[in-house]
Amino acid sequence: MKKYLLSFAVLMMGTALFTACSNDDDEPVIKPVDVSNGMFLVGSGNKKAGIDGNLSYIDYTKGTVTSNAFQLANGKSVGKTANYIMTYGNKLYIVVDAEATIWVCDKQTLKVIKQISTTALLGEKDGLSPRAAVGKDGLLYFACYGDSYNGGNGIVAAIDTINFAKQKTYTVGSYPNGVTLCSSYLFVTNSDYGSNVKPSLSKIDLTNGTVSEIKDAAITNPMEILTVGNDVYYLDYGTYDENWNQTGAGVRKVTLDGKVTKVVDGTAMCTDGKKIYTVNAPYGASGTNYLIYDAATGTTTSWEPADVFSPAVIAADPITGNIFIVSYQKNPDTGYAGYALPSYTNQYDATGKLVKKYEGTATGPISVVFNTGVKYVQE
Numbered sequence: 001m002k003k004y005l006l007s008f009a010v011l012m013m014g015t016a017l018f019t020a021c022s023n024d025d026d027e028p029v030i031k032p033v034d035v036s037n038g039m040f041l042v043g044s045g046n047k048k049a050g051i052d053g054n055l056s057y058i059d060y061t062k063g064t065v066t067s068n069a070f071q072l073a074n075g076k077s078v079g080k081t082a083n084y085i086m087t088y089g090n091k092l093y094i095v096v097d098a099e100a101t102i103w104v105c106d107k108q109t110l111k112v113i114k115q116i117s118t119t120a121l122l123g124e125k126d127g128l129s130p131r132a133a134v135g136k137d138g139l140l141y142f143a144c145y146g147d148s149y150n151g152g153n154g155i156v157a158a159i160d161t162i163n164f165a166k167q168k169t170y171t172v173g174s175y176p177n178g179v180t181l182c183s184s185y186l187f188v189t190n191s192d193y194g195s196n197v198k199p200s201l202s203k204i205d206l207t208n209g210t211v212s213e214i215k216d217a218a219i220t221n222p223m224e225i226l227t228v229g230n231d232v233y234y235l236d237y238g239t240y241d242e243n244w245n246q247t248g249a250g251v252r253k254v255t256l257d258g259k260v261t262k263v264v265d266g267t268a269m270c271t272d273g274k275k276i277y278t279v280n281a282p283y284g285a286s287g288t289n290y291l292i293y294d295a296a297t298g299t300t301t302s303w304e305p306a307d308v309f310s311p312a313v314i315a316a317d318p319i320t321g322n323i324f325i326v327s328y329q330k331n332p333d334t335g336y337a338g339y340a341l342p343s344y345t346n347q348y349d350a351t352g353k354l355v356k357k358y359e360g361t362a363t364g365p366i367s368v369v370f371n372t373g374v375k376y377v378q379e
Helices: 002-025 069-074 118-122 146-150
Strands: 030-043 054-059 064-066 082-088 091-096 101-106 112-117 130-136 139-144 155-160 166-171 176-182 185-190 200-205 211-214 222-228 231-236 250-254 260-265 268-271 275-280 289-294 299-303 310-316 323-328 342-348 354-363 365-378
Touching: 030 082, 030 342, 030 354, 054 069, 054 082, 054 354, 064 354, 069 101, 082 130, 091 130, 101 130, 112 118, 118 139, 118 155, 118 166, 139 176, 155 176, 176 231, 185 222, 185 231, 200 222, 222 268, 231 268, 250 275, 260 275, 260 289, 275 310, 310 365, 323 365, 354 365
Parallel strands: 082 365, 130 176, 176 222, 268 310
Antiparallel strands: 030 054, 030 365, 054 064, 082 091, 091 101, 101 112, 130 139, 139 155, 155 166, 176 185, 185 200, 200 211, 222 231, 231 250, 250 260, 268 275, 275 289, 289 299, 310 323, 323 342, 342 354
16 A cells, blocks of 8 residues: 555656646746727717717727728617717627617627616616716716706716616716726716806715715816826816807816816827826817826826817727827818718827828717727737
């Protein structure tokens, strides 16, 4: 018995040594790499021209554009006034304001998994006008104007991303427009529909469900919002005079303890996770400039992107560092921006050099999300 056990132990030792040598010499090392394959662009359409919301997909690994991609995949329209797009896991979410709808699609095929009626979910009052969404820990959080139309408050709701059942609701401020996650908090911009009577930010503590309100003289018309590191940045549209001349638009930084400071001018913004890129084209002003704010150093530089007629959306790919500017075409009859015409999208590399122009992208471009994922490669 002892000989047998000794022989077996020696055999196992030899096998272990052989396996170790085999792992070192022969077996490949598989490494995960973050990749970005394309860009989803949602357009709100054009109500006056009777054009519904729409979705385009730019595959910049192939250099192609698929226009009306949602309709091609599903045989039906996105609906009126689509206004936001995002991905979470393997799903794509399209928020459609005028239809009180959130489409849940397979990110690869764009086939509809679920049509969420926000009024059916939250009630005819609270579910009105879904605006923006974000995912965390298996939940989708989205904001609705809700009772803001009657002088009341907006709502943020949380649903699970498997059964799409309501889990929680939070009461926020007037006309909530954007949402972002930072640490264990969800920040919400309450635009007050530009009236500048009660604009604010809501800060939701996701650990205990409490909601606090941030007010500041610098908060006048907060719209989009994003996170860079441990800080939140929101785009404030500023104010308009009786002739609709826009002043005071720009990006504000908000710390976790609620301190607000203006950091860079802009009327549109995006981030690659490190820098904030803005388009500064105030309504009523002449000229447009493009600024880059480095969140780490607090410095601002400018650049001059080529071939942009009338910028609508700016987006930064967090994987490649490429910058995309979606522009309205020039209307050949009027010489002004053709809001009812398909847009075009320019791709620039990290140095600001024009890489490619994509024609025939979304009509009424309003929101972008990148088709990112993980690829496993052999070293």
